[in-house]
Amino acid sequence: xxxxxxxxxxxxxxxxxxxxxxxxxxxxxxxxxxxxxxxxxxxxxxxxxxxxxxxxxxxxxxxxxxxxxxxxxxxxxxxxxxxxxxxxxxxxxxxxxxxxxxxxxxxxxxxxxxxxxxxxxxxxxxxxxxxxxxxxxxxxxxxxxxxxxxxxxxxxxxxxxxxxxxxxxxxxxxxxxxxxxxxxxxxxxxxxxxxxxxxxxxxxxxxxxxxxxxxxxxxxxxxxxxxxxxxxxxxxxxxxxxxxxxxxxxxxxxxxxxxxxxxxxxxxxxxxxxxxxxxxxxxxxxxxxxxxxxxxxxxxxxxxxxxxxxxxxxxxxxxxxxxxxxxxxxxxxxxxxxxxxxxxxxxxxxxxxxxxxxxxxxxxxxxxxxxxxxxxxxxxxxxxxxxxxxxxxxxxxxxxxxxxxxxxxxxxxxxxxxxxxxxxxxxxxxxxxxxxxxxxxxxxxxxxxxxxxxxxxxxxx
Numbered sequence: 001x002x003x004x005x006x007x008x009x010x011x012x013x014x015x016x017x018x019x020x021x022x023x024x025x026x027x028x029x030x031x032x033x034x035x036x037x038x039x040x041x042x043x044x045x046x047x048x049x050x051x052x053x054x055x056x057x058x059x060x061x062x063x064x065x066x067x068x069x070x071x072x073x074x075x076x077x078x079x080x081x082x083x084x085x086x087x088x089x090x091x092x093x094x095x096x097x098x099x100x101x102x103x104x105x106x107x108x109x110x111x112x113x114x115x116x117x118x119x120x121x122x123x124x125x126x127x128x129x130x131x132x133x134x135x136x137x138x139x140x141x142x143x144x145x146x147x148x149x150x151x152x153x154x155x156x157x158x159x160x161x162x163x164x165x166x167x168x169x170x171x172x173x174x175x176x177x178x179x180x181x182x183x184x185x186x187x188x189x190x191x192x193x194x195x196x197x198x199x200x201x202x203x204x205x206x207x208x209x210x211x212x213x214x215x216x217x218x219x220x221x222x223x224x225x226x227x228x229x230x231x232x233x234x235x236x237x238x239x240x241x242x243x244x245x246x247x248x249x250x251x252x253x254x255x256x257x258x259x260x261x262x263x264x265x266x267x268x269x270x271x272x273x274x275x276x277x278x279x280x281x282x283x284x285x286x287x288x289x290x291x292x293x294x295x296x297x298x299x300x301x302x303x304x305x306x307x308x309x310x311x312x313x314x315x316x317x318x319x320x321x322x323x324x325x326x327x328x329x330x331x332x333x334x335x336x337x338x339x340x341x342x343x344x345x346x347x348x349x350x351x352x353x354x355x356x357x358x359x360x361x362x363x364x365x366x367x368x369x370x371x372x373x374x375x376x377x378x379x380x381x382x383x384x385x386x387x388x389x390x391x392x393x394x395x396x397x398x399x400x401x402x403x404x405x406x407x408x409x410x411x412x413x414x415x416x417x418x419x420x421x422x423x424x425x426x427x428x429x430x431x432x433x434x435x436x437x438x439x440x441x442x443x444x445x446x447x448x449x450x451x452x453x454x455x456x457x458x459x460x461x
Contacts, residue, residue, distance in 0.1 A: 002072050002095035004105045006032055010071035014038035015085045017057055018047045019076055021143060022099060024155025025106065028141065030055055031157060039065050039085060063088035070094055074102045077171065100173035103143070103165065107178045110141070110163035114297060115177055117167040117208055118185025118221075119201075120343050121290045124282065125185060126166040127318050128294040130156075132311030136303045138162045146318035146337075167208070169201070170194060174208050181300070182212055183293045184220045184230070190340050193369040193398065202229065212236035219296045221289065222249040240300065242292040251292045253278075256285065258353035264288050268295065276305065279313060283322045284350030320452060322347060326459045330439025332356065333455040339366040339448035341377035347446070348384035356442035361385035362429060362454055364447035365393040365406060372404040379412035385444075387436075388413050388420040389429055394449025426454050433458065 004012075014026050017038025023046045030036040030053060039058045040047055047057045058065050066073070066088040073089045073096045080086070089096055097105075107113045116126040123146040131150055133140040140162040144154050167174035167182075170191045187205045189198040209218055209230050214237060220230060222241035231239070242251040253266035254274070262283040268275040278295075280287055291312060298308040317323060320337040327333070338344045344363070351359050363382055365371040371378065371393055382388050390406040390413075406422050413420040423429045433454075437443055445455045 001101070002097060004029075004072070004102070006109050009033040009035070011035040011037070011069050013066065013070045013073050013085075013089075014075075015061060015073060015079050015083065016040060016076035017050065017055075018042070018044050019078075020046065020154045021103075022074070022076055023047075023050055024143060024153075024157070025074075025099075025102060026050060026055060027053060027155070028106065028157045037065075037070070061085045066092060066094065068092075072097065074099060077173075100171075100176040104176040104178050107163055107165065111161040111180070112301060113163040113165070113179045114181045114183070115165050115167040115174065115179035116183045116185070116293075117169060117174055117205065118183070119169070119188040119190050120340060120346070121185045121286065122166045122168070123318055123337075124287065124321055125183065125290040125294055126164060128291055128312060128315050129164055129297060131315040132294060132298050132303060132308050133162060133164060135311035135314065136298075136307045138303075140164050144318070146320060148318050150314070169204055169208070172204055172207075175204070175211065178211065179216070180213065181217045181297060182209060182219070183297065184209065184218070184224070185290065185293060186221055186342070187224055188340065188342050189374070190370065192373045193367060206230050206232070209234060217297075217300055219293050219300075221293070238300075240296045242289060242296055244289060251296045253288050253292060256288060260355050262350050262353040268292075270299075276309060278309065281313065281316045283317075283354075284346055286346040286350070322350070325445075325455045328458055329434070329437070331437045331441045331443055333443045333445070333459065335445045335452045335455055337448055338446050340370070341374055341381040344378070344381040344446065345384060347444070348381065351442060351444070354442070356440065358386045358438070358441040360387045360389065360433070360437055360441060360443045362389045362391065362433070362443065362445045362451060364391040364445075364449045364451035365409065366448040367396050368393055368398050368401055368404050371406075371409065372401075375404070375409060376412065378409055379416060382409075382413055382420075383416040383418040385418065388418055389432065390420065390422040391426065391429060391447075391451055391454075392424055394447065394451075396449065426457065429454055430458055 018040035037056045039061045063084045126144045130142045139158040139160040141158040142156040143165045145166045195201045216236035217238040219240045222243040241249040243249040252269045256266040265279045323335045325333040338347045410422040445451045
């Protein structure tokens with residue numbers, strides 16, 4: 001495997017350089033003295049910014065973009081083997097690596113690299129930690145899976161030994177990373193178009209934990225079933241647990257309360273002893289456990305508690321995580337990225353602590369495989385809303401198999417006694433909302449696809 005050597009910068013070419021993550025790492029390597037070039041299918045504000053920095057970007061992917069002076073090619077998971085640049089690089093014998101391999105190699109140069117993993121909550125927890133690190137003037141390099149206002153996007157290039165990364169399990173990409181500190185928030189059945197079953201997913205997270213060096217740290221949710229499974233043959237000596245159940249974990253919460261917006265406060269319990277009162281400005285009980293893991297890491301790397309508290313206090317969420325979009329006709333519109341039953345349940349339970357008179361959930365299932373495999377769990381979670389409106393399944397990377405649809409989900413939700421409509425188009429959904437949602441009520445657009453467009457279209461009028 002080709003090794004990126006920061007002591008001897010080379011020429012790196014990015015296929016798909018206009019992607020948020022790819023462009024961020026292109027900037028990082030450019031600033032480190034590498035010659036960086038790239039191509040993308042279309043011009044954008046991102047590619048324009050790269051050009052402004054002095055990076056050569058070609059719009060359109062062609063074989064002639066692979067020149068003889070290129071030392072290594074980096075490509076995104078979206079690049080197919082028949083891509084003309086991919087083919088040209090293979091034919092020319094140019095070393096190649098995917099984005100995850102490149103990120104893993106970049107991580108090696110940071111003495112304090114932190115990876116945040118888990119089926120749910122990665123983006124929010126990474127963002128919480130980002131706020132804490134920024135408050136502590138750690139000048140970190142940050143890569144997060146959502147738009148974080150504090151860094152003006154998804155990537156921040158710092159100039160210290162601290163690197164914070166959201167680590168996704170899909171296609172086992174996080175197994176190519178080399179963190180010093182890892183968080184495992186939870187392990188549930190998801191991405192079943194890649195993983196065989198829950199046992200396969202658990203094995204992947206166990207392998208992720210075993211990537212840690214002997215002097216590394218694992219911060220893990222103590223409530224994960226059969227926790228000992230993840231501890232077997234664990235190389236690192238340092239483990240911290242967190243969870244909600246009393247003081248049996250290193251970090252836990254007591255006396256949890258919620259304000260009228262549904263944001264929690266709690267007393268931090270560390271090793272059985274009561275600490276400060278923690279006030280969060282993000283909605284939901286699930287964010288209590290997310291914040292516990294962030295506090296554990298902050299304590300471990302020596303950040304003073306007052307800076308940790310200030311960092312958490314300054315965090316008001318990322319885009320598409322219970323994001324307030326606006327008001328229309330007296331009702332409130334928020335958007336949430338939840339696309340797994342566990343996430344949906346957490347969000348809908350969170351709004352029980354608010355003052356809205358009724359909760360409407362416009363849900364767009366994400367991928368056929370996930371919808372089919374978890375159909376009954378989806379119905380159970382969505383029935384927590386007062387009224388559900390379903391859009392068609394968002395295919396993403398999949399082809400319609402013809403044996404699952406949103407109508408199947410609608411039937412199960414209705415059988416549970418929760419009113420549920422299905423409409424094949426966004427325009428029909430918008431018309432129904434305008435006729436039926438009343439002042440004082442909450443409308444949540446929910447899903448990982450383009451369902452967010454419904455609320456934005458309504459607000460535009």
